[in-house]
Amino acid sequence: MDKQLLIDCHERIKPFVHNTPVLTSSQINTFVGAELYFKCENFQKMGAFKMRGAANAILQLSQAQKENGVVTHSSGNFAQALSLAAKNLGVKAYIVMPNSAPQVKKDAVRGYGGIVLECEPTLEARERESKRIQDEFGATFIHPSNDDQVILGQGTACMELLAFHPDLNYVVTPVGGGGLIAGTALAAHYFGKDCKTIGGEPMEVDDAYRSMISGKIETNTSINTIADGLKTQLGDRNFPIILKYVDEIIRVSEEEIVAAMRLIWERLKIVCEPSSAVALAAIIRDKEKFKNRKVGIIISGGNVDLSRLPF
Amino acid sequence: MDKQLLIDCHERIKPFVHNTPVLTSSQINTFVGAELYFKCENFQKMGAFKMRGAANAILQLSQAQKENGVVTHSSGNFAQALSLAAKNLGVKAYIVMPNSAPQVKKDAVRGYGGIVLECEPTLEARERESKRIQDEFGATFIHPSNDDQVILGQGTACMELLAFHPDLNYVVTPVGGGGLIAGTALAAHYFGKDCKTIGGEPMEVDDAYRSMISGKIETNTSINTIADGLKTQLGDRNFPIILKYVDEIIRVSEEEIVAAMRLIWERLKIVCEPSSAVALAAIIRDKEKFKNRKVGIIISGGNVDLSRLPF
Known part of the structure; x- marks a missing residue:
């Protein structure tokens, strides 16, 4: 780069x-x-700095992609960052979170307009649920760091x-x-x-x-x-x-x-x-x-x- | 004013x-x-904002007054502010504190170069000790707020x-x-x-x-x-x-x-x-x-x- x-x-x-x-x-x-x-x-x-990467990732999407929303799995700052960046850009954000995540984190994501989808607290379950959202809604997956x-x-x-x-x-x-x-x-x-x-x-x-x-x-x-x-x-x-x-x-x-x-x-x-x-x-x-x-x-x-x- | x-x-x-x-x-x-x-x-x-008033009060002293130092009674932010402002201006700061004041506050004052003088925790004792410093060293009393x-x-x-x-x-x-x-x-x-x-x-x-x-x-x-x-x-x-x-x-x-x-x-x-x-x-x-x-x-x-x- x-x-x-x-x-x-x-x-x-x-x-x-x-x-x-x-x-x-x-x-x-x-x-x-x-x-x-x-x-x-x-x-x-x-x-948190996560706001920067989340905003850039969404801004780089095509109009068609923006219309179908974005999805990530995170229970940390990236979940909130993607939610807020998406909201500011009029894009839907699906956030896959383990059902074991603290209520305050789920509330924070919802507070920024993210749609929380709970799953079992395993990597496999998280990836499966993310995949489902991509397939069902055509949402673009955005990884928190990679x-x-x-x-x-x-x-x-x-x-x-x-x-x-x-x-x-x-x-x-x-x-x-x-x-x-x-x-x-x-x-x-x-x-x-x-x-x-x-x-x-x-x-x-x-x-x-x-x-x-x-x-x-x-x-x-x-x-x-x-x-x-x-x-x-x-x-x-x-x-x-x-x-x-x-x-x-x-x-x-x-x-x-x-x-x-x-x-x-x-x-x-x-x-x-x-x-x-x-x-x-x-x-x-x-x-x-x-x-x-x-x-x-x-x-x-x-x-x-x-x-x-x-x- | x-x-x-x-x-x-x-x-x-x-x-x-x-x-x-x-x-x-x-x-x-x-x-x-x-x-x-x-x-x-x-x-x-x-x-704390107290640094502003402390600096101004010392800067307004005559050269002779500066040489004799300043004194206040405080166990709060003004004690530290007067100590640091005095240190920055090469002036001695005598700080009268109740002997009941937390050790951390006394240490903070000393850390900024103030000379801590302990007294009984009464207004009368504080004022008497301040008066003694004024009489003995010719230090100028500076009130924390008045x-x-x-x-x-x-x-x-x-x-x-x-x-x-x-x-x-x-x-x-x-x-x-x-x-x-x-x-x-x-x-x-x-x-x-x-x-x-x-x-x-x-x-x-x-x-x-x-x-x-x-x-x-x-x-x-x-x-x-x-x-x-x-x-x-x-x-x-x-x-x-x-x-x-x-x-x-x-x-x-x-x-x-x-x-x-x-x-x-x-x-x-x-x-x-x-x-x-x-x-x-x-x-x-x-x-x-x-x-x-x-x-x-x-x-x-x-x-x-x-x-x-x-x-």
């Missing part, structure tokens, strides 16, 4: 997303020993960050399904000045770390992490980009994630998800690497259940 | 404070039925808000010691276009509400509110300004404060103090008044103990 695709994508989605603010904290900078620039996608529409248009959309957050801070040495993102880090790596490659992309990943779900070593997509046998946005695995569209353009993946413990999350809440005064804190946790774990460098961080989202905080 | 005093004050403190961002939420707007503009002083240096230079400094947040949104119909602030609302009311009067200033106050400490009715400074017999920044009472410098320029004070319950705080955290994705939520709670309580109007809200600060949240 070339530079022009990112530029076009950014122009395309501009009316539907926020150019989110970039925050800094002199206290965090002193603590880390580096200059950190937090790109606050928790302030994005519906509260889709070229979604990857490009997610990359626009880093483009905006580099537009304000062109001389970043690093940009760090959390790694889940791989859409954000792949798009970010493309943006850093095309718009940065020797800006390296680094991933932060929970040790408990270190499939991307292992995939980078083995050269093939690895899976997780358990998914025991507080960073619930990062339990998914890489895909065949984003993994080649990650292999080519991502410099390193740094793994962090659950304790490091919670400590970084607390630091962000206390010092930046913003509400972010545990997944977002993984990027800062990675920088803190590998302080020497980032010492005196300028580092961008994508704060991926802010949708947390305030009744269940880890503090 | 005239318009030029505010303009001069803003120029004076500019190098020492942030021009904090203004956030909006379409979901909160829909819920309230008005256009709300949140001036985020939780992103201010040291996490001081012309502090009032002017606090008013600069509203000036900045009106510079971006000149046609606000209302600006709403929490009411505690009266410094913020008095400064805001002056700024709204001089820089707004018929912009009315409204205060939000917890029912549990409604001294300002009662003072507006009686025309004299009332006190609270109990201070049982989660909005711990609002337990203080008005003073002879700010009360005449409040009487003249504040339109109304709306009282809210503790439940309304917590609900508004939760709304701010969940929708704006920012960390704010319970005191800050009082302003939004007041608007929600009196929705009809604000219907379809443009309303500025000063989010006063973001220094909360994450281990003791009301959610």
Whole structure:
């Protein structure tokens, strides 16, 4: 995917997303020993960067496709993002969710106008139900992370960050399904000045770390992490980009994630998800690497259940 | 105090404070039925608007006064603000705190370079200790809210808000010691276009509400509110300004404060103090008044103990 695709994508989605603010904290900078620039996608529409990829994917559909709607399976931010992006564009969004998903997540999707379809909580059931919707309604399936248009959309957050801070040495993102880090790596490659992309990943779900070593997509046998946005695995569209353009993946413990999350809440005064804190946790774990460098961080989202905080 | 005093004050403190961002939420707007503009002083240096007044008060001292340092009694944000503003200007700050104040607050003051002096937790002991510091070191006493230079400094947040949104119909602030609302009311009067200033106050400490009715400074017999920044009472410098320029004070319950705080955290994705939520709670309580109007809200600060949240 070339530079022009990112530029076009950014122009395309501009009316539907926020150019989110970039925050800094002199206290965090002193603590880390580096200059950190937090790109606050928790302030994005519906509260996460996923809005960018969802909007781009829908905008790239033909008129006929738009008329038949879109479908995805997700119980996370992408479900809400696709619902809202679809609503804003007058498109139907079918969201396949496991019947075990929390009521609050189903309500959130419905609140953004998505049509929730419940299924058994297995990958097979989810895929079968998605297939049914595609067959029955002619809806277009949009994967939350393994889709070229979604990857490009997610990359626009880093483009905006580099537009304000062109001389970043690093940009760090959390790694889940791989859409954000792949798009970010493309943006850093095309718009940065020797800006390296680094991933932060929970040790408990270190499939991307292992995939980078083995050269093939690895899976997780358990998914025991507080960073619930990062339990998914890489895909065949984003993994080649990650292999080519991502410099390193740094793994962090659950304790490091919670400590970084607390630091962000206390010092930046913003509400972010545990997944977002993984990027800062990675920088803190590998302080020497980032010492005196300028580092961008994508704060991926802010949708947390305030009744269940880890503090 | 005239318009030029505010303009001069803003120029004076500019190098020492942030021009904090203004956030909006379409979901909160829909819920309230008005256009709300949140001036985020939780992103201010040291996490609260108090930095503005503290910086202005110190900057107005003579060179001789600066050499002898400043003193205040506070266990809240003003203690930290005066410490940091003093440090930035190479001035000593003596902070008289009750020995019952939480360790974390004493540590925060010391972290900003303030000299903590503990005393018995009575008003008399605090005033005696402050007096001793004034006598012994020649330090200048700076009151957290009842001081012309502090009032002017606090008013600069509203000036900045009106510079971006000149046609606000209302600006709403929490009411505690009266410094913020008095400064805001002056700024709204001089820089707004018929912009009315409204205060939000917890029912549990409604001294300002009662003072507006009686025309004299009332006190609270109990201070049982989660909005711990609002337990203080008005003073002879700010009360005449409040009487003249504040339109109304709306009282809210503790439940309304917590609900508004939760709304701010969940929708704006920012960390704010319970005191800050009082302003939004007041608007929600009196929705009809604000219907379809443009309303500025000063989010006063973001220094909360994450281990003791009301959610």
